[in-house]
Amino acid sequence: MLIPKKVEAALNAHLTLEMAALYHYLAVASWCDSKGYEGSASFYYKQSAEEQTHFMKFFNYINQVGGHAEVPELKKPTSTFKSILETCKKSLEAEQKVTQSVYKLLDIAAKEKDHATQAFLNYFVDEQLEEEMQFSRLISKIELIGSGPQALYYIDKEIEKLATAQAGANTK
Numbered sequence: 001m002l003i004p005k006k007v008e009a010a011l012n013a014h015l016t017l018e019m020a021a022l023y024h025y026l027a028v029a030s031w032c033d034s035k036g037y038e039g040s041a042s043f044y045y046k047q048s049a050e051e052q053t054h055f056m057k058f059f060n061y062i063n064q065v066g067g068h069a070e071v072p073e074l075k076k077p078t079s080t081f082k083s084i085l086e087t088c089k090k091s092l093e094a095e096q097k098v099t100q101s102v103y104k105l106l107d108i109a110a111k112e113k114d115h116a117t118q119a120f121l122n123y124f125v126d127e128q129l130e131e132e133m134q135f136s137r138l139i140s141k142i143e144l145i146g147s148g149p150q151a152l153y154y155i156d157k158e159i160e161k162l163a164t165a166q167a168g169a170n171t172k
């Protein structure tokens with residue numbers, strides 16, 4: 001089966017966003033690490049690793065369906081943040097961008113009557129919903145806890161719980 005050219009180009013363009021998400025999470029993890037937010041660092045390192053699996057899923061899919069996956073060019077991501085809350089807000093923004101791109105891909109695949117790519121993309125529709133909900137919940141929780149020095153300790157522990165929950169889900 002040959003992938004329609006327009007779908008191939010759109011999937012290649014999407015690779016940039018998955019890799020940018022990987023870079024973003026890695027930069028956030030490193031910032032958290034350098035500030036001593038260990039729980040958050042471990043959560044964001046896991047997020048980064050997850051983005052690599054997304055990237056490879058798209059990359060391999062393009063080649064599997066007769067296209068040519070190309071390694072994207074990327075800008076250096078923002079590496080300093082004001083607070084953990086800001087890292088969550090920036091992450092939600094990044095995920096929303098990815099979601100919009102997945103929706104656009106679905107529209108293009110539908111227009112090209114490319115049912116295989118639509119089926120491939122369904123996994124990412126669910127995945128994006130989960131990611132956006134995760135950060136929305138986290139932002140509400142942090143806003144509720146507040147931003148004092150003790151609050152930071154609890155926030156870091158809350159985020160660490162997410163990393164542990166993810167590790168559990170990944171072994172299923």
Ligand SMILES: [Fe+2]
Nearest residue numbers: 018021051054
């Ligand atoms: Fe992703």
Ligand SMILES: [Fe+2]
Nearest residue numbers: 021051095131
């Ligand atoms: Fe993501």
